[in-house]
Amino acid sequence: MSEMENKSRSPREVGRRAVVKGAAWSMPVIAAASAMPLATASAPACPTCIKAGFPLVGGVVSGAWTSVALVAGNKGTIAFPSIFGLDATACGISWTNIFQPAFTYVVTQVTLRMSDGKTYNSTVGLAAGAGNVSTVGAMPGAFVFNNVSLPNGGSVAGVPPYPVVPTTLTVTVTTTLQYGLGLSIQCPTTLVWNLHGLAAGLVLLGTGSVNFTGTATV
Structure with a gap:
């Protein structure tokens, strides 16, 4: 993309592209965070003391x-x-x-x-x-x-x-x-x-x- 084309874009369009890019980067983090309670909520092993x-x-x-x-x-x-x-x-x-x-x-x-x-x-x-x-x-x-x-x-x-x-x-x-x-x-x-x-x-x-x-x- 030429320098002239970059200058021709409005501040609103540039800001929207930055938001979309940031949201895509954060999706794996949200998915990993939502999976953590499933791992920590696993049932304990049955005791052998009875x-x-x-x-x-x-x-x-x-x-x-x-x-x-x-x-x-x-x-x-x-x-x-x-x-x-x-x-x-x-x-x-x-x-x-x-x-x-x-x-x-x-x-x-x-x-x-x-x-x-x-x-x-x-x-x-x-x-x-x-x-x-x-x-x-x-x-x-x-x-x-x-x-x-x-x-x-x-x-x-x-x-x-x-x-x-x-x-x-x-x-x-x-x-x-x-x-x-x-x-x-x-x-x-x-x-x-x-x-x-x-x-x-x-x-x-x-x-x-x-x-x-x-x-x-x-």
Whole structure:
């Protein structure tokens, strides 16, 4: 463009071209700034401090369990008391813990494994519960397993002991934790207890009674 043509342009036209050029330069900056909240608003990772545990019962850590099964047609029901808990003592308040102290959870599945390898799911105890960091809270209910296969065997005196006993209890919960200003995150957690016990009783021709006793460890 010649010097004569530059001089012939009005101040208004020159100013308009400068504004358009400046707006085009600023568009990438605005786009980058608008994308920043999306990156900083990503949800945190689920904590690993929530584990299986035992609540205090009468000031004593529980863990002992017992269940009597009446057997008919080689099937019986095994029920566990509310001795199992959700342990959040490792989630103490610190600068590394961004979650609020109170949380809620829902028990979604409870599975019992017997020493013969068979597994059973409980339809009882699938309920909502509440917990707090630095504490151990009891599960919202007992667990009941129906139609457990209990073969013939055992003796009236308990020697030899009944051959099939519970071995593990697995509870799956979905925990909802709060953080920030009204934000929350849902975390699936699997809790496992090892069941150590003996069984005394007799099942003969598919009918009888078996008394299960033992302790649980995590």
